[in-house]
Amino acid sequence: MYCGSCIHDNTLAAALMRRGVDVALIPTYTPIRTDEDSVSTGHIFYGGVNVYLQQKLGLFRHTPRMVDWLLDRRALLGLVSRFSAATSARDLGALTVSVLQGEEGHQAKELEKLTRWMADEFRPDVVQLTNTMFAGMARRLKEETGAPVLCAVQGEDLFLEQLVEPYRSEARRILSLRARDVDGFIAPCRDYADFMAAYLEVPAGRFHVVRLGLNLGGHGRSEPRAGGTPFTVGYLARLCPEKGLHVLAEAFQLLAERRGKGRVRLEVAGWLGAADRRYFREVVRHLERAGLADCFRYRGELDRQQKIAFLNELHVLSVPAQYREPKGLYILEALANGVPVVQPRLGAYPELVEATAGGLLVEAGSAPALADGIEELMEEERRLELGRAGMAAVHAEFGDDAMAAATLALYRQYGENGRPRT
Numbered sequence: 001m002y003c004g005s006c007i008h009d010n011t012l013a014a015a016l017m018r019r020g021v022d023v024a025l026i027p028t029y030t031p032i033r034t035d036e037d038s039v040s041t042g043h044i045f046y047g048g049v050n051v052y053l054q055q056k057l058g059l060f061r062h063t064p065r066m067v068d069w070l071l072d073r074r075a076l077l078g079l080v081s082r083f084s085a086a087t088s089a090r091d092l093g094a095l096t097v098s099v100l101q102g103e104e105g106h107q108a109k110e111l112e113k114l115t116r117w118m119a120d121e122f123r124p125d126v127v128q129l130t131n132t133m134f135a136g137m138a139r140r141l142k143e144e145t146g147a148p149v150l151c152a153v154q155g156e157d158l159f160l161e162q163l164v165e166p167y168r169s170e171a172r173r174i175l176s177l178r179a180r181d182v183d184g185f186i187a188p189c190r191d192y193a194d195f196m197a198a199y200l201e202v203p204a205g206r207f208h209v210v211r212l213g214l215n216l217g218g219h220g221r222s223e224p225r226a227g228g229t230p231f232t233v234g235y236l237a238r239l240c241p242e243k244g245l246h247v248l249a250e251a252f253q254l255l256a257e258r259r260g261k262g263r264v265r266l267e268v269a270g271w272l273g274a275a276d277r278r279y280f281r282e283v284v285r286h287l288e289r290a291g292l293a294d295c296f297r298y299r300g301e302l303d304r305q306q307k308i309a310f311l312n313e314l315h316v317l318s319v320p321a322q323y324r325e326p327k328g329l330y331i332l333e334a335l336a337n338g339v340p341v342v343q344p345r346l347g348a349y350p351e352l353v354e355a356t357a358g359g360l361l362v363e364a365g366s367a368p369a370l371a372d373g374i375e376e377l378m379e380e381e382r383r384l385e386l387g388r389a390g391m392a393a394v395h396a397e398f399g400d401d402a403m404a405a406a407t408l409a410l411y412r413q414y415g416e417n418g419r420p421r422t
Helices: 004-018 048-056 065-071 074-083 093-100 108-122 132-145 156-160 167-181 190-200 245-259 274-289 304-311 329-336 349-356 367-376 380-397 400-413
Strands: 045-047 127-129 149-152 184-187 207-209 231-236 264-269 296-298 341-344 359-362
Touching: 004 329, 004 400, 045 048, 045 108, 048 065, 048 093, 048 108, 093 132, 093 167, 108 132, 127 132, 132 149, 132 156, 132 167, 156 167, 156 190, 167 190, 184 190, 184 400, 190 207, 190 349, 231 245, 231 304, 231 329, 245 264, 245 274, 245 367, 264 304, 274 296, 304 329, 329 341, 329 349, 329 380, 341 349, 341 367, 349 359, 349 380, 359 367, 359 380
Parallel strands: 127 149, 149 184, 184 207, 231 264, 264 296, 341 359
Antiparallel strands: none
16 A cells, blocks of 8 residues: 555655755665655665564574575565555564564564664664654664664554554553653654653653645645535545544435435545455445445545545545544645545644644544534535635645754754753
8 A cells, every 4th residue: 555654754755855964764674655756765674574584483583694685675575565465463463572672572683784784884863763663673773873763653553552462561561661762752743742652651852743744746726626516525545444434434324315415425545455345345335225326436546646636526525533643644635735624523633624724623433523514514615715724724834845844953953862952
């Protein structure tokens, strides 16, 4: 799938490079998958095949570098990832714990390869880990490079809480210990920063908020979409229970009953993994039983150009996630094209809606409340007002250059040993 974290990290790295910063965006496990041109390095560390074999078979924890190199080839990793199903947290408990253990885990050899390359070839002034699943790297990276280590938080608590026992408790315990090795944390919103400070048992003062930013090229039109029938509601995210497509389907049914089937339409796009196909079939059957099969269409996973075209067909977008969403990049993408949003009052959504004035907030998990919010935006003047405000705010304040500037300023705050300069 196009990975939201990959898209964010690639956009940030590209924007930093345009500012003249020497950046190495290092893929781990598999090549990154983004809907923009990748700026990542050619070398993949912690290659997925090696990591798996080192977890399962002690022999592969001592294989020579040439064997590791063959198993880390991009072509092999790309092929394996194409044929793999969505990773399930239920099956990855032991591996998660091992990677969190860093130099004490089964993947210690992978960590040493990474730290040696960083220390000998790249010699960074600062290291940023993409999420806390790599907190086990921080200690050795600091020892070998002398650079402060920062770590982004991007929703990994959802994965951790799906681990089965005893791995969930053990992962939480190790993560709290390894978080002490990280000098500072970067969150995309204040809500998630406060949540993760408590979750990791880390002082809140070590958390910094850097808002999301978009590569705005191609996004935006002169005016939000006016008029037109049927009224088109859109969903753009991974198709899974956590993102709440079933809630939107229930709300859409209520909307159709109130306004008439011929006057509304639901357009859905996003990646559907093997693990969630049964869930999606249930959502589709619900719409079919309600007589709404002709009012609904699934567009599949979209590349960047297709995504922008899709957004420009919508009157409103809603992704009623059922968990504390830390990012919500799709909200900014919709608003960048003048499409207002109706979102639950949860996670990052209140901050995004308040900062952009581009949508409405409703009770989380309530299909009737969601239907009411969407119906309110069927009134054209109100919808256009929110669409214009959101589009102006995103283009003025949520571009990738603004995100890069804020991130670079944070990097520069950190001096030796990871202590912020005063």
